[in-house]
Amino acid sequence: MITLAKITKIYTSEDVETRVLNGIDLQIEQGEFVAIMGPSGSGKSTLMHILGLLDVPTSGSYGFDGREVSSLSEKESARLRNKKIGFVFQSFNLLPRTTALKNVMLPMLYAGTEKTTKEQRASKLLEIVGLSDRLEHTPGQLSGGQQQRVAIARALAMDPKIIMADEPTGNLATSQSDEIMAIFKELNQQGKTIIMITHEPSVAKHAKRIIVLKDGDIVSDETNRGFKDV
Amino acid sequence: MSNFSEILLTAIEALRLQKTRTALAVLGIVIGIGAVIALVSIGQSAQKSVENQISSLGSNLLTISPGAQSSGGVRSASSRTTLTYEDAQAIATDSSITTVNKISPELASRSQITYGKNNTNTQVIGATPTYLSVHNMTLQSGAFFSERDVTNQSKVAVVGPQVVSDLFGSTDVNVIGKSIRVNRISFKIVGVTSAKGGTGFQNQDNMILVPLETAQKSLFGMNYLTAISIEAKDKDSITQTQDEVGYFLLTRHKISDAASADFTIISQSDITSAATSVTNTLATLLAGIAAISLLVGGIGIMNIMLVTVTERTREIGLRKALGAERNVIITQFLTEAVVLTLLGGIIGMIIGILLSYIVSHFMSLPFTISFGSIILAIGVSGLIGVVFGWFPAQKAAKLSPIEALRYE
Numbered sequence: 001m002i003t004l005a006k007i008t009k010i011y012t013s014e015d016v017e018t019r020v021l022n023g024i025d026l027q028i029e030q031g032e033f034v035a036i037m038g039p040s041g042s043g044k045s046t047l048m049h050i051l052g053l054l055d056v057p058t059s060g061s062y063g064f065d066g067r068e069v070s071s072l073s074e075k076e077s078a079r080l081r082n083k084k085i086g087f088v089f090q091s092f093n094l095l096p097r098t099t100a101l102k103n104v105m106l107p108m109l110y111a112g113t114e115k116t117t118k119e120q121r122a123s124k125l126l127e128i129v130g131l132s133d134r135l136e137h138t139p140g141q142l143s144g145g146q147q148q149r150v151a152i153a154r155a156l157a158m159d160p161k162i163i164m165a166d167e168p169t170g171n172l173a174t175s176q177s178d179e180i181m182a183i184f185k186e187l188n189q190q191g192k193t194i195i196m197i198t199h200e201p202s203v204a205k206h207a208k209r210i211i212v213l214k215d216g217d218i219v220s221d222e223t224n225r226g227f228k229d230v
Numbered sequence: 231m232s233n234f235s236e237i238l239l240t241a242i243e244a245l246r247l248q249k250t251r252t253a254l255a256v257l258g259i260v261i262g263i264g265a266v267i268a269l270v271s272i273g274q275s276a277q278k279s280v281e282n283q284i285s286s287l288g289s290n291l292l293t294i295s296p297g298a299q300s301s302g303g304v305r306s307a308s309s310r311t312t313l314t315y316e317d318a319q320a321i322a323t324d325s326s327i328t329t330v331n332k333i334s335p336e337l338a339s340r341s342q343i344t345y346g347k348n349n350t351n352t353q354v355i356g357a358t359p360t361y362l363s364v365h366n367m368t369l370q371s372g373a374f375f376s377e378r379d380v381t382n383q384s385k386v387a388v389v390g391p392q393v394v395s396d397l398f399g400s401t402d403v404n405v406i407g408k409s410i411r412v413n414r415i416s417f418k419i420v421g422v423t424s425a426k427g428g429t430g431f432q433n434q435d436n437m438i439l440v441p442l443e444t445a446q447k448s449l450f451g452m453n454y455l456t457a458i459s460i461e462a463k464d465k466d467s468i469t470q471t472q473d474e475v476g477y478f479l480l481t482r483h484k485i486s487d488a489a490s491a492d493f494t495i496i497s498q499s500d501i502t503s504a505a506t507s508v509t510n511t512l513a514t515l516l517a518g519i520a521a522i523s524l525l526v527g528g529i530g531i532m533n534i535m536l537v538t539v540t541e542r543t544r545e546i547g548l549r550k551a552l553g554a555e556r557n558v559i560i561t562q563f564l565t566e567a568v569v570l571t572l573l574g575g576i577i578g579m580i581i582g583i584l585l586s587y588i589v590s591h592f593m594s595l596p597f598t599i600s601f602g603s604i605i606l607a608i609g610v611s612g613l614i615g616v617v618f619g620w621f622p623a624q625k626a627a628k629l630s631p632i633e634a635l636r637y638e
Contacts, residue, residue, distance in 0.1 A: 054551060054631045075555050082553020093548045093635065097247060109233055110553040154552075 001161070001193055002028040002051065007060035007070075009046050020046045022216035023060065030161065033188040034195045035207035035224075042213040045166065048197050052085055052164045053077040065161065082110050086155025090167035092147040094139040100126055100150045101135045107157040125153035129183060145176030152183055163187065165196040169203050181206045234561075241566040244538075252570065255534040258527025259574025259614065260581065263607050265520035267582025268589070270603050273513030275586070275595040280505045282596070284498065286366060286426060290331070290465055291498045292472060294458040294479070312483065312492040313455040315442065320482060321458070327474050329467040334364040334459040337445050337452060343397065343438060345410045350396040353437040354412055356445025362423075364461045367434065372406045372421030380441040383448055387412070388421040392436035401425075412438065413449055468497050524610070527574065528618040535567050535622035546626050547634025559627040567619025568612055575611025579604060 009021040020043045028034055038044045049055035050062065053069060062070040065084060069077070081087075094103045104122035113121075123135055129149040139147050148168060155163050165184070169177035185206060188194050198204050208227050212220040245252045296313040318335035321327055337356035342349055355361070358380050362368065375386045387410065395401045397410060405419050417440065426434045446453055462471040472495050479493055480486075539546070546559060554562075583599055590597040 049632050052551075054635075078550065078553050078555045081551060087551055089548075089635065093544065095545060095548070098243075106549070107552045109236055110549075110555070110558060112233060115236075158553075 001030040001032075001065065002026070003061075003063035004051075005061045005063075007047075007050060007057045007062060009043070009050065009055070010058045020216055021050075021057070024216075024218060026211070026218065026221075028193065028195065030193055031188070031191055032193055032195075033184070033206075033208040035204035035210045036195065036197045036213060037199060037201070037204050037210060038213035039199065041215075043216040044197050044213045047213065048164060048166055048195070051195060052087060053081050078110075082107055083158050084160050084162065086152075086158070086160040086163040088148070088151050088155050088163065088165040088168045090170040092139070092144070092151045092171070094147055094150055094154075096140065097138055099136045099138055100131060100142070100153075103139070103150055104153045104157055106154060111158060122153070122157065125156050126150070128156075129153045143176070144172050145179055148172060148176070148180055149183065152180070152187075156187075160192075162193040162195065165194065167197055167199070169198070169200070177203065234565075237558075237562050237565050238569070240562065241569050244566055245569060248538075251534060252573075255531055255570055256574040256577065258530040259524070259571050259611055260527075260578040262520060262524030262527040263575045263578030263611055264581040264585065265523055265578075266517060266610075267579050267599075267603055267607055268585040269516040269520050270513065271582070271586035271597075271599050272589050272595070273509060273516060274598045274600065275590045277506060277509040277513070278598055279595045280509060281502060284502050284505060290462040290468060291364065291366075292460040292462060292468065292475070293496050294460065294475065295494045295496065296454065296456065297492065297494065310456075311452075311454040313458060314453065315446070315455060317479065317482065318455065318458045321460070321475055321478060324478060327471075327478055329463045329471040329474060330460055331463050332360045332364050332461040334358060334360045334461075335442055335455050336361070336457045336459060337442060337450065337454070338456045339445075339450055339452075341413050341438075341449070343393065343410055343412050345397040345408070348397045348399070350393060352390075352393055352396075354445065354449065355437055355439050356442040356449070357439045358442050361439060361459075364459045365434070367426065368424045369421045370424040371404070372419070374421055375439075375441050380443050382441075383444045384441055385415060385417045385444060385448070386420045386441065387417040388423060388439040389419055390423050390433075390435045390437045391425045392433065393438055394422060396436075412440070415448060468499065472497055524614065528571075528614040531567055531570055531614065532618040532621060534570070535563060535619055536625070538566070539563065539622045539626045542626075543629060543634045543637040546629050547631045547637065550629070550631040551635060556627040560623045563623035563626050564616060564619045567623070568615030571611045571615035571618075572608065575607050578611070579607045582607070 004024050004026040007021055007024040008019065011018045011020060024047060036044045036047065046055065050057050053064070053072070057070055060070065061068060064080070069080065072080070095106070101119065101122050104125055105118045108118040108121065123132070126132060126135055129152055131146060131149055131153070134142060134146060139150070142150065163184070168184075169180055172180065181203065184194055184196070196207060204210050205224065205226055208224055210220075210222055210224050211218055294313060296310050315335050318333055321330065322333045335358060338353055340351060341354045342351050359374055359377055362374055369388070370391070372388070374388055375384060379386055389405070389410075391401050394403065394405055398405055405422060408419050409416050410419060411417070423434070440449065460471065460475065462468045476488070476491070476495055480488060480491060483492055485491055549559065586599065587597055
């Protein structure tokens with residue numbers, strides 16, 4: 001599914017080179033549930049951006065779904081993001097003053113899906129995340145946990161193979177956080193690959209595999225022995 | 231693009247959420263388009279009114295004036311005496327002139343007119359019976375003086391309605407047969423011309439017509455003419471008439487070089503085009519000023535769009551992360567800008583039409599609104615949206631999704 005080889009990322013600003021990733025080798029198979037951990041500045045967010053095709057590596061190769069994607073054009077990576085990757089962000093990133101239904105429909109707008117299909121699919125997805133009675137609510141009228149569930153429904157809009165979540169519970173209280181993790185686990189059981197960034201061990205323990213990053217290198221990559229199914 | 235309607239709805243929604251800002255941004259375009267529409271339409275009305283007035287002076291009209299075409303602004307006084315009644319009669323009878331329909335020799339001067347205690351100072355024109363038809367005029371009462379009155383130097387007069395009301399206090403008075411004094415000589419009124427409502431440079435309602443020879447010999451003691459008006463056969467032969475008559479008069483006055491002619495022939499179309507060029511210049515000037523206000527309005531739109539792009543950086547980042555390609559983002563923000571300017575254009579157009587209607591109503595000009603200017607207003611406002619929305623839209627599309635998502 002995902003094969004990284006010698007991926008580096010170097011930021012240059014005012015003649016100062018900052019090496020954020022130091023030659024990452026990584027393989028993630030279809031159906032895995034991976035948590036990427038590490039202190040801030042370890043490079044985990046940059047790794048996530050490269051994995052999510054939001055950024056390109058300085059060097060190295062990235063095979064995604066059987067295809068080399070380390071130097072795709074902007075247009076091609078936009079298409080791949082749209083069709084194969086679902087994003088969940090720490091701060092939800094829903095369109096303000098826009099209904100939950102319309103937020104979920106957004107990726108389908110860019111795929112050119114037909115209107116009735118979009119609406120049906122979006123309301124079905126909101127039902128799956130338990131918000132069938134909140135279709136016409138705007139983010140301001142929803143709790144943090146509910147907002148994140150809308151975001152998950154949106155991530156599922158194009159039925160992607162992978163869901164990438166960047167600190168998905170970072171802004172949530174524990175009870176809501178558990179709800180979100182339960183949804184992720186269920187999605188993973190249905191076959192979705194899930195890659196999640198977190199710095200909280202209590203969140204990471206929900207994943208099947210835990211990768212720890214430090215100063216741009218993978219320092220540990222282990223199967224989570226404490227993993228429990230739902 | 232099947233999703234364009236959705237992009238359009240998104241744009242309208244975004245503008246609706248920022249009502250005050252939208253209204254202020256649109257205001258510049260409203261003023262610009264409103265000014266263009268109003269000024270262009272008022273300009274056209276004024277032009278039309280000038281054209282109407284000129285054509286009401288007589289159709290296919292040519293006027294021969296004494297004196298050379300002013301060279302360097304100097305016109306010698308002696309040249310005022312170069313046209314005579316004999317010239318006019320010769321033009322009327324000569325076989326080389328084929329396109330002249332009617333000819334009207336005229337001697338005009340201002341005089342004091344009195345009736346009892348009332349008096350007025352007006353234009354007195356010595357004329358012949360052809361005067362009326364050459365100048366497109368009719369009588370409302372009485373009759374015009376005859377050829378005989380001209381040769382007999384009869385003391386009869388045809389007066390304009392303005393003169394009637396000045397001297398008799400009202401236009402309803404029956405003045406036929408009444409005696410008025412022109413330069414202390416008594417004249418009997420035989421006719422009254424119909425009101426033409428003429429205003430401006432040559433008011434045909436405020437004048438007195440007397441037989442030509444009466445004017446020359448009894449009133450003013452001049453044996454020359456101040457003008458010969460000619461009615462050409464039809465519109466197409468005006469140039470030919472101008473040439474024929476010009477050549478004939480040059481020969482008759484024994485002048486070999488046309489440049490030193492002692493007369494000037496001006497056609498209706500010369501006057502029209504002179505007047506038109508004046509109103510055109512004015513209209514262009516006004517439209518220029520309006521265009522500048524439109525430019526300022528456009529810059530206002532660009533400014534607002536730049537603010538919008540900055541404010542919605544996170545939204546743009548999210549849209550890109552979810553798979554929006556550059557051209558989708560560009561379309562979205564261009565649509566927003568064009569909706570803004572079109573809105574302004576339509577409101578401005580309505581205000582402009584109202585304004586020009588009010589102005590033409592109060593200045594009693596004919597109200598004209600051309601379909602072209604409506605199309606132009608909408609086209610131009612849309613174009614302003616594209617031109618001034620382009621830079622902000624590009625800026626939005628070039629944002630990197632991660633930078634944009636991080637933006638606080």
